[in-house]
Amino acid sequence: MDLIVLSGRxxxxxxxxxxxxxxxxxxxxxxxxxxxxxxxGPDPAMSLSGLAPTVEAEFQLAAKDEESLExxxxxxxxxxxxxxxxxxxFTLSGGEQVVVAIVAASLCRPKHxxxxxALEQLASDTRSSLFEWLQQRDGVAIIADNRLDEWHTGPVExxxxxxxxxxxxxxxxxxxxxxxxxxxxxxxxxxxxxxxLIFDGLNLTFEAGQSHHLRGPNGAGKTTLSKLLSGLLxxxxxxxxxxxQRVEPWRTPGRHVSFHFQNPTYQLFxxxxxxxxxxxxxxxxxxxxxxxxxxxxxxxxxxxxxVLRKRLALGAALxxxxxxxxxxxxxxxxxxxxxxxxxxxxxxxGGLRISHSRLFDHLQPVTL
Amino acid sequence: MLSIHxxxxxxxxxxxxxxxxxxxxxxATALIYAFALAGLIAARQMRVHALFLASTLPLxxxxxxxxxxxxxxxxxxxxxxxxxxxxxxxIVGAGVQWMIxxxxxxxxxxxxxxxxxxxxxxxxxxxxxxxxxxxxxxxxIGAIVDARRAQGLxxxxxxxxxxxxxxxxxxxxxxxxxxxGRAELWSHRDLLASDYSLSSARLRSTPLSLGxxxxxxLGIGLALWI
Numbered sequence: 246m247d248l249i250v251l252s253g254r255x256x257x258x259x260x261x262x263x264x265x266x267x268x269x270x271x272x273x274x275x276x277x278x279x280x281x282x283x284x285x286g287p288d289p290a291m292s293l294s295g296l297a298p299t300v301e302a303e304f305q306l307a308a309k310d311e312e313s314l315e316x317x318x319x320x321x322x323x324x325x326x327x328x329x330x331x332x333x334x335f336t337l338s339g340g341e342q343v344v345v346a347i348v349a350a351s352l353c354r355p356k357h358x359x360x361x362x363a364l365e366q367l368a369s370d371t372r373s374s375l376f377e378w379l380q381q382r383d384g385v386a387i388i389a390d391n392r393l394d395e396w397h398t399g400p401v402e403x404x405x406x407x408x409x410x411x412x413x414x415x416x417x418x419x420x421x422x423x424x425x426x427x428x429x430x431x432x433x434x435x436x437x438x439x440x441x442l443i444f445d446g447l448n449l450t451f452e453a454g455q456s457h458h459l460r461g462p463n464g465a466g467k468t469t470l471s472k473l474l475s476g477l478l479x480x481x482x483x484x485x486x487x488x489x490q491r492v493e494p495w496r497t498p499g500r501h502v503s504f505h506f507q508n509p510t511y512q513l514f515x516x517x518x519x520x521x522x523x524x525x526x527x528x529x530x531x532x533x534x535x536x537x538x539x540x541x542x543x544x545x546x547x548x549x550x551x552v553l554r555k556r557l558a559l560g561a562a563l564x565x566x567x568x569x570x571x572x573x574x575x576x577x578x579x580x581x582x583x584x585x586x587x588x589x590x591x592x593x594x595g596g597l598r599i600s601h602s603r604l605f606d607h608l609q610p611v612t613l
Numbered sequence: 614m615l616s617i618h619x620x621x622x623x624x625x626x627x628x629x630x631x632x633x634x635x636x637x638x639x640x641a642t643a644l645i646y647a648f649a650l651a652g653l654i655a656a657r658q659m660r661v662h663a664l665f666l667a668s669t670l671p672l673x674x675x676x677x678x679x680x681x682x683x684x685x686x687x688x689x690x691x692x693x694x695x696x697x698x699x700x701x702x703x704i705v706g707a708g709v710q711w712m713i714x715x716x717x718x719x720x721x722x723x724x725x726x727x728x729x730x731x732x733x734x735x736x737x738x739x740x741x742x743x744x745x746x747x748x749x750x751x752x753x754i755g756a757i758v759d760a761r762r763a764q765g766l767x768x769x770x771x772x773x774x775x776x777x778x779x780x781x782x783x784x785x786x787x788x789x790x791x792x793x794g795r796a797e798l799w800s801h802r803d804l805l806a807s808d809y810s811l812s813s814a815r816l817r818s819t820p821l822s823l824g825x826x827x828x829x830x831l832g833i834g835l836a837l838w839i
Contacts, residue, residue: 269801273793279803291794294804295745296738302724306804335749353802475763499765510787511753512760514779547786565764 246351246358246379250397251389253404255552255580259389260286260361262404266387267359283350287362287551287578288508289342292350293334300337300345301330307352320348320378324371338468339366339507339574340601344375351382360388365577368462368601372396391580395603412582413536413556415589420526423568425454425595426501427488428474434482435473443469447483449611454568454595458605461613467599470613471571474597475502502596503567507574509558513546521546521557524564535560536583552578559587563594570596576604666703673699735805750788757783 253259261271268280285292297303304317321327324344329337334345343363350358358379364372373396379386393401428451436442443466451457459467472478474485476494484491487501494501506512515521518532519542525531532542535556541549546557559575572591575598576584588604598605676695685691727737757780758768767773768780799805 267801269797277797277800279801283802284798286794288794291791292798294798295749295791295795296724296741296804298745307802333748335752350802472759477759477762497765498762502763504760504763506756506760506763508756510790511756511783512764513783514761514766514776516779547783561764 246382246384246386248376248399249385249387250393250399250401251387251404252393252401253389253580254410255578255583256408256410257404259404263359263361263387263389267355267357281355282357282359283353283355284359285343285346285350285361285363287365289339289346289363289366290335292346292363293342294349298333299331300334303334303345303349304352307349309352309354313352313354316382317348317352320344320375323378324374340368340371343367344371347375347379351379351384354383356384358384358386360386360390362389362391362578364388364390365392366574366601369396370462391576391578391584392602394581411533411536411538413579413586413590414534415586417590417593418525418531418534418564421564421566421593423566423594425568427451427453428501428569429486429489430473430483431486432483433473433480433485435469435478435480437469442481444473444480451569451596451611453488456592456595456608457597457611458608459597459599459611459613465613467613468573471504471573471597471599474569475499475504475571477504499565501567501569503562503565503570505559505562505570505572505575507577507599509551509554510547512558512561513554516545518542518544518546518549518557521561522564524561524566531560531564532557536586555579556583556587563590568595570594571599572597573599574601576600576602669699669703672702738799738805746788749791750784753784753787754780 251259251263264271264284267282267284268278269284270277294303294306297306300321301318304314308314308317318327318330321330321344326341326344329341329345334342337345343366346363347358347360367375390397430447430449433444433447433449434442435444435447447470459470461467469478473480474494476496476498479495485494486492492501513521515523518537519528522528522531522535522542529542533539537549537553537557541553546554549557555575555578559572562570562572570591575591576587579587584602584604591598597611598608673695676699677692680695680698681692685694724737724741727734727740761768761776761780767776
C-alpha cells in the first residue's frame with residue numbers, strides 16, 4: 246500500500262477531509278453508498294462490524310476470498326496476536342481492537358483505506374509491524390494522526406484551518422491543592438480466573454507526588470493494575486498501603502485514587518458540562534480552561550465531540566482534588582499542542598499515566 | 614460438517630412440526646418435556662432455568678388465588694386449571710430461554726445455518742445483530758458502573774437506584790452512536806449485499822449446532838401450540 250499522511254489541528258477539518266477521500270458523507274442525513282474504500286475511525290470499536298462474535302468471524306465477513314482470509318491470519322501472527330483469533334473483538338484492549346479493525350478493513354481490498362487517528366492507541370512496535378504488513382497489500386492508505394512526529398519522517402499534507410479553536414490551559418486550577426499520597430503494593434496477587442494469574446506477588450511503590458508512565462505490551466495488565474489501585478477489583482492476595490497504612494480500596498473505590506478512563510463517554514453522568522465540573526470553584530471558567538469553548542458550559546456532555554468529551558472527563562477527574570490520578574491515554578484524539586498542554590497540566594498531579602505517546606517518556610517508567 | 618442437502622434440512626423440521634400437529638395434547642406435552650430436558654443439558658444453564666422456575670412460583674400463587682378461590686371458590690376444577698396454566702407458561706418460558714441461550718452464546722450457529730440454506734445475508738444479520746448486541750450492552754453497563762464506582766458514586770441500594778437515569782443516558786447514547794456508526798460501516802463496505810461466494814472460508818453448520826437449532830425451533834413451536 247502507498248502511504249498518504251494528513252496532519253492538522255483539532256477542528257481543522259482533517260477528519261472531514263479524510264471521510265471525503267473515501268466517499269463517506271459528512272452530512273449525517275446523507276445516504277452512505279459502497280465506494281470500494283474503507284474507513285477506520287478514532288474509536289476502533291465503531292470500525293468493527295458488530296456482526297461477528299470472534300475475530301476470525303470478523304475476518305470472514307470482510308474477506309473477499311480465501312487468500313484474503315489467510316492474509317488476515319498471517320497479519321495477526323506477524324503482530325504476535327494470533328491468540329485473539331478466537332476471542333470476541335469487543336473484549337480486546339483498545340490497541341488490539343485497532344489492529345483487528347485495520348486488518349479487517351484491508352481484507353475488503355479497498356482502493357483507499359483511511360485511518361483516522363486510530364494509530365495513537367498502538368505501541369510503536371505494533372505500529373511498525375502493522376505498517377510492514379500493510380505495505381504488502383494493494384491500494385493506498387491515507388492516515389491522519391496526532392503523533393506523526395513520533396513515527397513519520399516522510400512528506401505530510403497539512404490541513405490548515407483559519408478558525409482559532411479554544412486551547413487547554415495547563416496551569417494548576419485555582420483553589421486546587423491536592424495532597425500527595427504514596428501507594429505501595431505488597432505481594433499483590435490477582436487473576437480473573439484461578440488458573441491464570443495476571444499478577445503473582447507484585448511489589449511496586451508509587452512515591453508521593455511522583456508521576457509514573459505505565460508501560461507494557463497489549464494484555465500485560467495495565468488496565469487491571471489501574472483497576473486494582475482504584476478499588477474496582479479486589480486482589481486475591483497481598484496488601485495495598487496508602488501512606489504506609491494498609492487499606493482496602495475495593496470497599497471504598499475512588500477514595501484514594503482518581504481514574505480517568507480511555508473512553509470518556511462512560512464517565513459523563515451530569516446533564517450539563519457545568520454540572521459535570523461541579524467540584525470546580527467556578528465551573529464555567531473551568532470549562533474554558535479545559536478548552537471546551539466559552540459557550541459549552543450549558544451543553545449536555547454527550548453532545549460534545551469525542552475530543553472535547555475527553556477533555557471534560559479528564560477535567561472532572563482532576564477537579565476531584567485527588568492527587569493520585571490514573572489517566573488512561575489522556576491525550577487521545579488531541580492534537581500536538583493540546584496534548585502537550587494536557588501533559589503539563591497532569592504534571593501537577595502524581596499517579597499513573599498509561600499512554601503510547603512519547604510525551605510521557607520523561608516520567609518514571611513502570612513496566613509490566 | 615453435514616453432507617445432506619439444505620432442502621432436506623429445511624424439510625425435516627417442517628415434517629416433524631406437521632407430525633406434532635396431529636399429536637394429542639398429552640403426547641405434545643411429553644415431547645416438550647423431552648425437548649426442555651435436552652435443552653437444559655445442551656445449554657448447561659441449569660441455574661438460570663431453576664431461577665426462572667422459582668420466579669414463576671408467585672405467578673402460581675396468583676393463578677391459584679384467581680382460579681381456585683376468586684372465580685371458583687372451593688372447587689378442585691379451578692385449582693387444576695390454574696396449575697395447568699402455570700405449567701404451560703413455564704414450558705413456554707423455558708422453551709424461549711432454551712432457544713435463546715445457545716444462540717446468544719454461539720450466534721455463529723445461527724449465521725452458519727442461514728448461510729447453509731442460502732438465505733440473503735440481510736436476513737441473517739437481522740436475526741444476529743440483536744443477539745450480538747446483548748453481550749455488548751452488558752459490557753457497556755459494566756464500563757459505566759466501573760466509571761461511577763471509580764468516581765466514588767453509588768451504584769447500588771437506594772442511591773444507586775436514584776442514579777439510574779444518569780447511568781442509562783451514557784448507555785443509550787453510546788449504543789445509538791454504535792448503531793449509527795455500524796450502519797454506516799455496513800453500507801460503506803457493502804456488507805449486507807455480499808453474496809456467499811467464499812468456498813471453504815464460508816461458515817457451515819456443524820451437525821450439533823444444526824440439531825440444536827432445529828430442535829429448539831420445534832420445541833418452541835410446540836410449546837406455543839399446546
